[in-house]
Amino acid sequence: MSGTLLKLSIVPKRMLTVDEAAGHCGRPVKRFQVECPVPAVIFPNGDRRFDVQDLDKWLDSLKVGADDADAIVARLGTHDRRSG
Numbered sequence: 001m002s003g004t005l006l007k008l009s010i011v012p013k014r015m016l017t018v019d020e021a022a023g024h025c026g027r028p029v030k031r032f033q034v035e036c037p038v039p040a041v042i043f044p045n046g047d048r049r050f051d052v053q054d055l056d057k058w059l060d061s062l063k064v065g066a067d068d069a070d071a072i073v074a075r076l077g078t079h080d081r082r083s084g
Helices: 018-025 031-034 052-061 069-077
Strands: 048-051
Touching: 018 031, 018 048, 018 052, 048 052
Parallel strands: none
Antiparallel strands: none
């Protein structure tokens, strides 16, 4: 039995349709349209697209107890193990 190596280069889209954006967020389209506060970007031809980066920021904000890296580093910096 011989093996085959397949190399794929996939470039993800940054701007998504409402169906793609809902799928990216794991929500049905109707729920996505009600729940998602991220505004669509309107292109000059009238197309509405959602920016993946904005969607990801919104999803990250939903995590309970989520801290960003800067907040974690700032808290760590307040603890000096050499003292005490």
